[in-house]
Amino acid sequence: MKMPRPLPTPFLLLAISVLVLALPASSSYPVLIPVAKDPATSLYTILVRDGANHVIDLAGPLLWSTCAADHSPAAFSCNATECRDANAFRAPSCGIAGRPCKNKCTAYPYNPITGKCAAASLIHTRLIANTTDGKNPLQQASVRAVAACAPRDILASLPKDVTGVAALSASGMALPAQIAANHRVANKFMLCLPRHGEGVAIFGGGPLFLQPEPSVGDLTTTLSFTQLQSRKDNPLYYIPVQAISVNHAPVPLPAGGVVFCSRMAFTALRPDVYRPVVDAFDRALARNDAKVPAVGAFDLCYRSSMLGNTRNGYAVPEISLVLEGGKSWTFDGSNSMVDVNGQTACFAFVEMKGVKAGDPNAAAVVVGGFQMENHLLQFDLEKKQLGFAKASETPASTLSSAASAYHPPNEDATSHAAPPVGHLAARAGVASLVRRPRALPGVQGRRHLPLQHPRQGRRQPRR
Ligand SMILES: *[C@@H]1O[C@H](CO)[C@@H](O)[C@H](O)[C@H]1NC(C)=O
């Protein structure tokens, strides 16, 4: 019998190099950053640089924070990729951002709540976070990043302990792209916004296991997918939605698009979309007997003791975003009804302010935080795909499994309690989309961020 001949060396080398080439470019574990919700403002925050707290902004293009007085600016030229990315979008409120760039790069960080902006230099910095296997934190990683150094005065109206904003858009200067490039993971991230306790942001992809219920297995296997779209003139994430259905009866959705905005506390509907959806919900619930007067921005409110309860919140009609291919993203009572006080629960969708019905330049729907909470959302910027799944009947606490080393939440798992209403009502006015031509540094023309920035709302004490 003939023994198989050993492969000649050149073949072996070839085989090895093919193997090496076949290894995925991403060779690190994903990066885990716990997410918290600030009760006073309903904004979501993450700890990124040296334990400094940042507000997350799904629609923001830059990572920025206040820096030490002696920080040394990075020497980026006007035409460096970093400089172009940093200036790829500009907030409508930021008049100074149109200035031509002369020899050294200037970025224009802005406060997504007040719209206030400032000229700032870029610096090299590091993000300190744990890597994860989806079950536990593994080890600390220090990831290079470029951030803008903003003056303190643009922090006004952000939560007290916050020193900046961490953008999660698909822009080259936002966190996902920077972590993907510098930590060598896939350019995708998962986000689970908490209602109470802690949620998670994981950069680089899954898996993700729920700690208290290991039997559920990898949560990323429960994701449904739809296209994640973008438009050239703004950094927002769009998804293709055909209709909004109320208990499976579709309410047609006119043009304008459906976008995500983590700094909006509640989903805002353009007036031409809002009215039919509210009317359909009112009819489908058919509880005029339980109705009470409107509270703040919420038109449809009920005596909460008169509504039925399920393990997923109040027993109310389901609201779904009807996607392509017969899929839907459904919000049950836990994401559609908010307790505004001890006696009253309201339909947690608000009407966009400052936008005309049917205005094609305004988004038709801006999906806000309350509706995203306790869902696992995966923004895959490589495949341009959004994955979504209801995370759990219980709050995101179970989800922060991977962050289990952090403080456990102590709030009642069944509560669907409210953020303060006054503030939200004010933020509900944010959603007008203004499309303007693109401008790069040194190029004439103005670039506008699509979201108009409302004045800061009155803060109301919680409960
Ligand atoms: C930037 O501009 C300078 C001169 O204007 C040029 O020499 C350089 O190649 C440019 N760099 C890039 C990355 O375009």
Ligand SMILES: *[C@@H]1O[C@H](CO)[C@@H](O)[C@H](O)[C@H]1NC(C)=O
């Ligand atoms: C990393 O995880 C450990 C617990 O395993 C935790 O004590 C530490 O604070 C985490 N570090 C960061 C930067 O989140």
